[in-house]
Amino acid sequence: MTIAVRDLSVTLGGRKVLDGVSLDARPGSWTAVIGPNGAGKSTLLRAVLGLRPGLGRITVAGTDPRALRPRRRARLVAYAPQNPALPAGMRVFDYTLLGRSPYIPHLGREGAGDRAIARDVLERLDLGGLAARPLEELSGGERQRVVLARALAQQTSVLLLDEPTTALDIGHQQQVLELIDRLRLADGLTVVTTIHDLTLAGQYADRLVLLSAGRVAAAGPPSRVLTREIVAAHFDARVQVSAGADGRPVLSPERP
Numbered sequence: 001m002t003i004a005v006r007d008l009s010v011t012l013g014g015r016k017v018l019d020g021v022s023l024d025a026r027p028g029s030w031t032a033v034i035g036p037n038g039a040g041k042s043t044l045l046r047a048v049l050g051l052r053p054g055l056g057r058i059t060v061a062g063t064d065p066r067a068l069r070p071r072r073r074a075r076l077v078a079y080a081p082q083n084p085a086l087p088a089g090m091r092v093f094d095y096t097l098l099g100r101s102p103y104i105p106h107l108g109r110e111g112a113g114d115r116a117i118a119r120d121v122l123e124r125l126d127l128g129g130l131a132a133r134p135l136e137e138l139s140g141g142e143r144q145r146v147v148l149a150r151a152l153a154q155q156t157s158v159l160l161l162d163e164p165t166t167a168l169d170i171g172h173q174q175q176v177l178e179l180i181d182r183l184r185l186a187d188g189l190t191v192v193t194t195i196h197d198l199t200l201a202g203q204y205a206d207r208l209v210l211l212s213a214g215r216v217a218a219a220g221p222p223s224r225v226l227t228r229e230i231v232a233a234h235f236d237a238r239v240q241v242s243a244g245a246d247g248r249p250v251l252s253p254e255r256p
């Protein structure tokens with residue numbers, strides 16, 4: 001397994017936010033962590049990186065990322081948080097270039113190769129025209145893609161993405177998810193993403209992990225997890241589930 005989480009528990013503010021969570025991700029797979037608001041999805045990603053204190057066993061490519069120095073960890077796993085604070089006054093290109101910092105020697109500077117990678121990632125995310133723009137002048141969807149650009153510039157084999165598409169219009173959602181999928185297939189990336197859109201989760205992920213109140217309530221291929229009954233029980237939502245063109249589940253909300 002590229003990622004193995006065993007019996008992970010996280011307590012925050014005196015409350016158990018994750019309780020005995022396990023997750024396995026095979027090399028080159030795409031896992032979507034789904035669940036209602038407050039279920040613990042973001043906490044799971046942060047705990048894997050050691051950004052939240054957790055009890056339990058975690059390995060990524062055979063090592064515990066929590067034990068690594070930040071530079072080494074950033075060469076192993078790239079993480080795109082949901083709403084990171086962006087440095088004021090910084091331009092899009094320089095922010096993307098920060099993704100290369102784990103490779104730049106101390107007191108060194110980024111080289112032509114690093115700048116070419118940053119430019120390429122920005123082009124692929126439809127952000128080439130915004131490279132010189134200060135971060136604070138971006139729209140919500142542009143900001144979200146820039147955060148992803150920085151993570152992709154790290155060129156790691158494992159990507160942890162927290163809600164990478166929430167602020168994006170339907171076209172950019174598809175574009176971003178297709179790009180991630182192409183990178184996954186071409187370079188064998190292992191992807192774990194939290195995502196609220198259940199149909200999109202089912203279209204792209206091989207495996208879904210449904211968190212509910214800090215526990216794994218269901219895990220498996222999309223057609224086993226995205227059933228009308230499971231969605232009703234854990235999201236308190238009424239949906240119709242039909243099979244899409246490739247047999248993957250498509251959810252349509254139904255008015256009660």
Ligand SMILES: Nc1ncnc2c1ncn2[C@@H]1O[C@H](COP(=O)(O)OP(=O)(O)OP(=O)(O)O)[C@@H](O)[C@H]1O
Nearest residue numbers: 012013017035036037038039040041042043044194
């Ligand atoms: N630093 C903290 N201190 C106390 N409680 C916290 C802290 N961070 C998160 N929580 C709580 O932990 C629970 C899980 O939060 P988390 O952000 O992981 O949920 P989520 O599933 O990602 O939710 P959403 O879908 O709303 O983004 C929530 O009830 C949240 O209020």
